Amino acid sequence: MNPVFSELPNTIFDVMSGLARELGAINLGQGFPDDPGPEDVRRKAADAVLHGWNQYPPMMGLPELRQAIAAHYARFQAVDLDATKETMVTSGATEALAAAMFAVVSPGDEVVLFQPMYDAYLPLVLRAGGIPRFVNLRPPQWTFTRADLEAAFTPRTRAVLFNNPLNPCATIFPDEQLALLAEFCQRFDATAICDEVWEHVIFDDRRFTSMLTVAGMRDRTIKIGSAGKIFSLTGWKVGLVAAAPDLMKVISKAHQFLTFTTPPNLQIAVAYGLAKDESYFTEMRLRFQQSRDRFVLELNAMGFKPMHNHGTYFVNVDIRDIQGVDDTAFANRLVREFGVASIPVSAFYAQEPNRSTVRFCFAKSDSTLDEGLIRLRRAARAFGLRG
Numbered sequence: 529m530n531p532v533f534s535e536l537p538n539t540i541f542d543v544m545s546g547l548a549r550e551l552g553a554i555n556l557g558q559g560f561p562d563d564p565g566p567e568d569v570r571r572k573a574a575d576a577v578l579h580g581w582n583q584y585p586p587m588m589g590l591p592e593l594r595q596a597i598a599a600h601y602a603r604f605q606a607v608d609l610d611a612t613k614e615t616m617v618t619s620g621a622t623e624a625l626a627a628a629m630f631a632v633v634s635p636g637d638e639v640v641l642f643q644p645m646y647d648a649y650l651p652l653v654l655r656a657g658g659i660p661r662f663v664n665l666r667p668p669q670w671t672f673t674r675a676d677l678e679a680a681f682t683p684r685t686r687a688v689l690f691n692n693p694l695n696p697c698a699t700i701f702p703d704e705q706l707a708l709l710a711e712f713c714q715r716f717d718a719t720a721i722c723d724e725v726w727e728h729v730i731f732d733d734r735r736f737t738s739m740l741t742v743a744g745m746r747d748r749t750i751k752i753g754s755a756g757k758i759f760s761l762t763g764w765k766v767g768l769v770a771a772a773p774d775l776m777k778v779i780s781k782a783h784q785f786l787t788f789t790t791p792p793n794l795q796i797a798v799a800y801g802l803a804k805d806e807s808y809f810t811e812m813r814l815r816f817q818q819s820r821d822r823f824v825l826e827l828n829a830m831g832f833k834p835m836h837n838h839g840t841y842f843v844n845v846d847i848r849d850i851q852g853v854d855d856t857a858f859a860n861r862l863v864r865e866f867g868v869a870s871i872p873v874s875a876f877y878a879q880e881p882n883r884s885t886v887r888f889c890f891a892k893s894d895s896t897l898d899e900g901l902i903r904l905r906r907a908a909r910a911f912g913l914r915g
Contacts, residue, residue: 532654540875548869554900557869559841562893565761569801576793585792589617596799605738613773619787620765621754627782628721628750633658637686644876668835670697677712685716693726693839696887700838710742725754730839731817747772755798823890831913841891854883866907
């Protein structure tokens with residue numbers, strides 16, 4: 529068996545969601561909303577599957593979706609894309625990450641990874657034959673320094689995998705950090721594989737900047753977005769890829785031997801959704817922000833210490849003041865004794881993990897959050913907090 533996969537544990541999402549189902553717990557661990565997603569987009573997909581084309585669509589994606597990707601990013605992020613040469617559709621953002629990694633990285637190349645990180649990153653680097661080089665981000669700001677990059681980049685660096693906004697830390701990197709990373713990518717001739725799936729799930733009137741727009745990065749950035757995150761339809765698995773033609777030619781060759789294509793009805797619906805009025809995106813952000821604010825307010829009242837959240841579906845809680853448990857022990861006790869599933873953030877590290885942070889998903893209905901908060905209040909008292 530391939531040791532990259534045979535020696536991997538089950539993903540923490542599978543473990544905690546399985547426990548939630550088994551124990552009847554409130555699942556505030558895995559990041560999916562309770563909401564079914566925008567009805568007009570879902571109806572578009574249903575109509576397309578009943579009355580449209582259900583055979584193989586083009587490998588690069590339906591022309592109408594590729595045009596919609598280019599128009600959407602021109603409208604929201606001032607990115608000028610040639611839809612016929614610089615866009616592609618994949619079966620989810622994780623497939624796009626795999627295609628990008630397999631296109632760029634050869635055995636022995638080094639890849640810079642920022643910890644904590646989405647758990648698919650490291651296996652994909654290893655499967656491509658890459659050698660990981662880690663940058664550890666520090667709470668509560670979760671940022672990096674010039675010294676961090678000096679220690680991680682070497683003449684063998686071929687790529688950097690960069691997640692912004694950052695899951696699991698709920699951070700949006702400021703322009704100064706993007707410029708610093710761009711400086712190192714250019715100095716070491718590295719490609720930036722940019723996981724930007726949370727680009728629309730940002731709060732407090734903050735602004736998101738794509739690495740594609742940073743000076744010197746247009747021809748060395750692979751931008752990856754997710755219709756699942758944009759429309760709260762995480763099961764659809766429609767990835768949106770943008771890159772310069774020389775990069776896209778090779779990424780598409782990897783894509784054709786991973787999934788080749790993506791269901792045409794979903795592509796039609798996503799093309800429609802990307803052209804929605806700006807009010808949809810504003811209202812979506814406001815809805816999630818209201819859930820975040822209510823959840824954080826209640827956590828503070830209980831004596832927990834939630835960290836800042838600038839985007840994504842997640843709030844992290846600092847548990848250093850709770851005696852006798854690390855994040856894994858806390859999460860296990862929380863789900864087994866109090867019926868709330870969370871995610872220990874140490875699961876997002878390959879080495880030197882932070883064991884004092886637990887992640888909760890607030891992208892839930894009011895009724896789900898209310899029940900979760902009742903149970904968390906009991907847990908707070910049991911852990912010696914105010915409750």
